[in-house]
Amino acid sequence: MSVRLSAPLAADLLPVAGVRLGVAEAGIRKANRRDLTVIALAEGSHVSGVFTLNRFCAAPVHLSKAHLAAGKGIRALVINTGIANAGTGEQGMAAAQTTCEELASQLGIEADQVLPFSTGVILEHLPVERLVAGLPVACADLRSDAWFDAAHAIMTTDTVAKARSMQISLAGHTVTLTGIAKGAGMMKPNMATMLSFLATDAAISQKLLDALLHEVADQSFNSITVDGDTSTNDSFVLIASGASGAPEITDTASADYATLRAAVLEMSVWLAQAIVRDGEGATKFISVVVEGGADRAECRKVAYAVAHSPLVKTAFFASDPNLGRILAAIGYAGIEDLDVAKLKVWLGSRGEEVLVAEQGGRASSYVEEAGSRIMQAEEISVRIALGRGVAAATVWTCDFSYDYVKINADYRS
Amino acid sequence: MSVRLSAPLAADLLPVAGVRLGVAEAGIRKANRRDLTVIALAEGSHVSGVFTLNRFCAAPVHLSKAHLAAGKGIRALVINTGIANAGTGEQGMAAAQTTCEELASQLGIEADQVLPFSTGVILEHLPVERLVAGLPVACADLRSDAWFDAAHAIMTTDTVAKARSMQISLAGHTVTLTGIAKGAGMMKPNMATMLSFLATDAAISQKLLDALLHEVADQSFNSITVDGDTSTNDSFVLIASGASGAPEITDTASADYATLRAAVLEMSVWLAQAIVRDGEGATKFISVVVEGGADRAECRKVAYAVAHSPLVKTAFFASDPNLGRILAAIGYAGIEDLDVAKLKVWLGSRGEEVLVAEQGGRASSYVEEAGSRIMQAEEISVRIALGRGVAAATVWTCDFSYDYVKINADYRS
Structure with missing residues (x-):
């Protein structure tokens, strides 16, 4: 059940230059379902993220914050469903760390250039060996046209996949934005819920991207509620690969910034509203x-x-x-x-x-x-x-x- | 449906010296139900009250606060069900004022010696002429043994009446406490909900009674929740008639204060818990x-x-x-x-x-x-x-x- 929310068509989801995605069936919690997603980013990509304020935040949230703070340049994201890796103490931190190390080794990057995300049941341990075994499969699958697959692979009890693309023109270059999200309840039963990844091939300075992320999050994902509960794993990540060829935006007073800001805001509000439209039991x-x-x-x-x-x-x-x-x-x-x-x-x-x-x-x-x-x-x-x-x-x-x-x-x- | 909450027996509810109660069928909202209660207090009674913090608080809440602040000595309470007289503007204030004036004239006291309370549907006007017509009936019915009737007359969609009595000994005098409450949800649908009246024939100074009320309310009625909503009419009133013959308590360090405090707290917690036990749809x-x-x-x-x-x-x-x-x-x-x-x-x-x-x-x-x-x-x-x-x-x-x-x-x- 969802309120006026249509499933995305694969053809409507546009590749974003500099961003490749791959999915795998790792059997994290259930067999025969795609539960592992890898997103690989071109060198030089800028990435910014906001995370849950819940004090029981998950191990991958701790690690993602630390890796963003390290500032080495994020080159990959890895997302698993099934187990949230929250309320799992030291063992959970080790599992998230292993995940980053193994993916880094697959992609020839450093572990702190990887952002890990988990969603699923909390208080249970991540079967890290099965997750790691799935990484080569997801990496072998990396394609720029896999947004549709990724939108489905991050779903838990969502009834409809949430994904959308837009194109804008910046300094004569066509710039693409594609985003995916999963929700279901503000916090699903045992599930740690809200994840959204929005990528563009626009080039924008890290400082402006950070500011844009916070402004947009406040007016989109931080302006929705299903049941008032705040999840342990909520994350919203904004990626700018810079691969479109458009010049880097460094000034908030520029016309390009205004254009990009409007597009990011529109996409984020749409994705956030899609989560509400597919809220648990929603009819209005x-x-x-x-x-x-x-x-x-x-x-x-x-x-x-x-x-x-x-x-x-x-x-x-x-x-x-x-x-x-x-x-x-x-x-x-x-x-x-x-x-x-x-x-x-x-x-x-x-x-x-x-x-x-x-x-x-x-x-x-x-x-x-x-x-x-x-x-x-x-x-x-x-x-x-x-x-x-x-x-x-x-x-x-x-x-x-x-x-x-x-x-x-x-x-x- | 309620969770381990038994209906009171009339014989278990003890008269409180100096306190008489009378009920009537005023047809406020529905015919043939007792919807009007008058509580008359002996001269010299001390009364203290706490009220909802909701900014949409009802007209009677405004008036009760003003009459307590006037300090002339409260001699009567009047409670109607059916209409909450909240969200009713100037007309609502006039209706509550008329109610107090008419009851005062019946009892030969001043209007600002009356505390009015309403519970029921909000945004609708009180049929003040029907209420006023019921006042002589309720006043003619005034008896000290009417707590059982009053506990039922203040119910709205409660499934079980909530009432209890206790006796304690203060300086060799038997002192009685009897209390009634109504609830159902923390705030019922359109209903403005939580009302509780607890009377004792102990004698206690106004200052100590006020302090006791606030301490007890914090640990009882302000420590419960059904659905998180705060009603427009919530009120808890503590009455000390002083008619038991026990000497007036004026020192918080006295043994009598400790004994009375413990009894008032136990009664208030019991009444507050009874409201939760009879919460809307409660099974636990x-x-x-x-x-x-x-x-x-x-x-x-x-x-x-x-x-x-x-x-x-x-x-x-x-x-x-x-x-x-x-x-x-x-x-x-x-x-x-x-x-x-x-x-x-x-x-x-x-x-x-x-x-x-x-x-x-x-x-x-x-x-x-x-x-x-x-x-x-x-x-x-x-x-x-x-x-x-x-x-x-x-x-x-x-x-x-x-x-x-x-x-x-x-x-x-």
């Missing part, structure tokens, strides 16, 4: 837009309070325009001096938007029929004006259905 | 005990992260000893310098306790059979040692079942 896709805040932080607080409320989410599942639940969530979001008399709330879908609350209560113009009609849609927006300033923030989420409980109560494969 | 009662924290605040953060996690709550529903979900919730609770290697986690039930995690992963002594056996119980404890200090906190919650979604997706009566 909901945008919570908060504006008129004193600062972005308080807008995000309100948006997340609404997006996390089990009462709001079950009301969306039921297509019930239950304004009381939305107003109550705004009320407990933590803005101590919020003046509810200045607040306005609109519900929207399919191009229609209706004022539902103002002056501390139901809007006098509001009729329940309009709310009910809007709530039938698969995509719904809640717009909240706080009347305190000019800051804004948007959070995307899904509803809370019987299937969410079913998936999470039944799951442990 | 869970105690999350966090110890070894640097301070109580961080212990509460961790306890609430675990108690709020939909993934943890669905695992309890499924009787699945899913340690990964508990560890992940601890990891994202917001303690930035948490050393997961020092953490220990135990699962317990029916007098048995098993170490399940230590040194950043599964405990080597842990076998899944032990976890599975514990998770079958209706009452389960999760004990978490942070290894950072000596502070501790406990939060009580329930599991997250199909019925939670069903109740909240179907509800709008």
Whole structure:
């Protein structure tokens, strides 16, 4: 089940110069499924990453951070599904280290030029010998047109592969962006969930790439929620191979930077939204837009309070325009001096938007029929004006259905 | 459905000298149900209250706070179900004010000696004329032995009435405590939920009563969660009529204060836990005990992260000893310098306790059979040692079942 999310077509996913991908069946947790992906990068590629803040973060997260910090130039990524290698202590660190060493030896690079990623069951040990045995198979498979395969090989309980390509023009050169992501729940049952890899053959300085990554992550992957849980393995990696021939971008004031930034943002938002659309048990896709805040932080607080409320989410599942639940969530979001008399709330879908609350209560113009009609849609927006300033923030989420409980109560494969 | 919660027997609920209660069928929202309760207090009673922090708090909450602050001596409480009088603006304030004035006139007291409380659907207006018409009926019904009736009259979608009495001895005088509560969800669908009234005929100074209320509320009603939502109307009121004849308690170092404090705490914890046991769709009662924290605040953060996690709550529903979900919730609770290697986690039930995690992963002594056996119980404890200090906190919650979604997706009566 997913909300208006189509599976990608292999032909729509464009190769990115300087980036090759290979997959293998390593039998990490189950036989006969592609569970190992290697991404090899041309020399000179710039790579930037953001990772989960969970204190129980996985061994590969620790190692990826360390390898990025080492600054030797990342040349490969390796991703396994099945086992998350989180909550595995020293043995887990050793397994991730071995993975990097073995892949480095295959590719003739250094171990700290490899970023490892794992997703799957936590508290179980990675069968590192089987993973290592799969590396030569994945390396032998390295091709530039394997994004479709990679998008599928990183899936766990996602119901639809998430992948997209775009092309832009920078200084007369055609530049390609292709990205893949996996999600399912913000944190799947035992699964450590959100991974996304976005590559371009644009050339951009490391410093600007880092800044771009953080700006974009804040407005995409850090603006979604399925169930409020934060995984042990969440990672978002931005790769710029520089192989397109376009000149390196070194100035945030340049037109090229603006063009690249817009494309990276669009791709990232699309991939992040795709994760929500394929959220566990999702039947509705909901945008919570908060504006008129004193600062972005308080807008995000309100948006997340609404997006996390089990009462709001079950009301969306039921297509019930239950304004009381939305107003109550705004009320407990933590803005101590919020003046509810200045607040306005609109519900929207399919191009229609209706004022539902103002002056501390139901809007006098509001009729329940309009709310009910809007709530039938698969995509719904809640717009909240706080009347305190000019800051804004948007959070995307899904509803809370019987299937969410079913998936999470039944799951442990 | 409730977890090990028995309905009170009328004979077990003891009159509190100086406190009389009366109920009526006012037809606030539905006909033929008792939906109006008046509690009349002897002159000289001390009353203290804590209220929701929700910015969308109801009109009666505003008025109750103002009347307590006026300091004229509270002589009556009036509670209606059906309509919460929240999100109702100026009209709502006027309705609550009228309620107080009319009751005051019935009882020959001042309007600001009355505390009004409402619970029910929010965003709808209180039919104040029907409520006012019910007041003489409730006042004519005033009796000291009506706690059983009042416990039922304040229920909304609670499945079991929540009430209990205790007796203690203070300076040779028998002192009685009787309390009632209503809950159902931390915040019911459209309902504004948690109300509790605890009365004693002990005599205690206003200053000490206020301090006792805040201390007790923190360890009882402010230590429970059903779904993480905070209602617009939550209120907990402590009444000391002083009519027992026991001398007034004015010193926190006295033995009488210690005895009274212990009884009020025990009653409040029992009433708060009763609300969780009757939580929406609850099938399990869970105690999350966090110890070894640097301070109580961080212990509460961790306890609430675990108690709020939909993934943890669905695992309890499924009787699945899913340690990964508990560890992940601890990891994202917001303690930035948490050393997961020092953490220990135990699962317990029916007098048995098993170490399940230590040194950043599964405990080597842990076998899944032990976890599975514990998770079958209706009452389960999760004990978490942070290894950072000596502070501790406990939060009580329930599991997250199909019925939670069903109740909240179907509800709008």
